[in-house]
Structures are given as structure tokens and as C-alpha cells.
Amino acid sequence: MDSAAGDAQPREFIDTDLRGARFVRSSLAGSVMRSVDIAGADIDAPWLLDGESRLLINGVDVAPLVEAELNRRMPGREARRAVDPEGLREAWAAVERTWKATLERVEGMPEGSVDVSVAGEWTFAQTLRHLVMAIDTWLGTAVLERADAYHPIGQPNDEYEMDGGDMSVFSMTDPTYAEVLEVRADRVTQVRDFLANVTVEQLAQQRPNPWSPDYPETILSCLHTILEEEWEHHRFAVRDLDVIETRQV
Secondary structure, three states: OEOOOOOOOOOOEOOOOOOOOOOOOOOOOOOOOOOOOOOOOOOOOOOOOOOOOOOEEOOEEOHHHHHHHHHHHOOOHHHHHOOOHHHHHHHHHHHHHHHHHHHHHHHOOOOOHHHOOOOOOOOHHHHHHHHHHHHHHHHHHHHOOOOOOOOOOOOOOHHHHHOOOOHHHOOOOOOOHHHHHHHHHHHHHHHHHHHHHOOHHHHOOEEEOOOOOOOEEEHHHHHHHHHHHHHHHHHHHHHHHHHHHHHHO
16 A cells, blocks of 8 residues: 555555556656665666666666676667767767678568567657667757757657657658668668868857757767667667567477
């Protein structure tokens, strides 16, 4: 039972069975769990190391351990917070190598695998489409200040619509995988070409945040967002590809 009966947002659960519960886009920040059974729990927290975030399990902050293990599994990920042009170029080269290997893996999977959703998550094709949108947002719109940056193949997230974004921009509801790959390759090239000539002075230039124009960003922080998007969505994609392959065995 919870101690806040009648409360629309109960804050305490005692002797409560939450086995099989699924929390999506929910905040459990600051939650305290005592004498809980978390066997088989699957937690995905992309912002685990943001700010002063910590994740204590039996008194041990496991956030740095998770970060180190992700970097070990994904060579080049540790460079995503590079602060100079050469470091950023190396960081992007690592992103390209990683995605190239994954695209080759997908080519060897049964036809239709790219359109399979696991537990309601985006398909592999939709993930690539979202990364098109992410680059259009943070490079095309924010950094290059283009009014026509968005490609209609892009896959917006729920936050875009909730923030009042123009959904009519994204009109390609059912593109072919070949079309997705073509646009994705173009956006990857756009980032590479921009980084090829970016200077330290340019990295420090300010730009409005594309979601909150009153909040200032720098070109460097916009590029960091692109890199974070690439690595996090690659992690999601590979996680689901593993499930899809298991089902096909």
C-alpha cells in the first residue's frame, strides 16, 4: 500500500508488488528504495552522469562504473566531449566507424529486420530517421541557422510535438530503407564537412537553443549534443538488434 491514499501522485510504496512494471519517459530522480528485489530489472538512463547525478546501489555509486563499461564496449565513445577541432573530428570519425559496422551487420539480417519494433521502441530505420532530424536540428538549424534545415524523412520525438514543433515538416511517413540510408549518409557527410574546417573561435560562438531560444548554446555544445545523440541511439539500436536476432534464431 502507499502512504498517500487519495493523493494523485503517491510518493511512498510499502509492501507493493511492481513486478513487470514499465516506466517510460518517467522521472524516478531521488527515489529511495530499501529492501527491494531488483533481480532482472532493466534500467535505461541516458542522463546518468549529467550534473550531479549519482546512482547508488548498496551504497556504491555505480554511475562511473557504467560510464567506463560503455566506453569499453564502444571504442571512441569517450571522445564525444572533445573540445577542440581535431578532437571533434576524431570523435566523429569514431561515430562513422561504429555506425558503418552496424549497418553492415543489418545488411546480413533477414529482410524486414530494419522495420521491427522491440517493445514499442523505434525500429532501426526510425532510429536513423531520428538522427537525420537531430543533425538537422543541431547543425542545420542551430549552427548553420538555416530556415529550411529539416528533411521530411526526419523522425521527430514526442518532445518536439509537445514543444510546439511544426509536425507538417515531416511528411515522409513511410519511406523505403534505401531512401533513409541516402538521407542519413548525406547528414553524416554534412557533419564531417563542417568539422573539417571548424576553428576554435567558431566553436565558442553562441547560438540560440533550437528548443528554447532564450537559452544560449555554443557551437561546441551543439556538436556535443549531436555526438550524444549518435552514441545513445546507437546503443538503443544495437540493444534491439540483439533481441531481433535472438528471435530469428
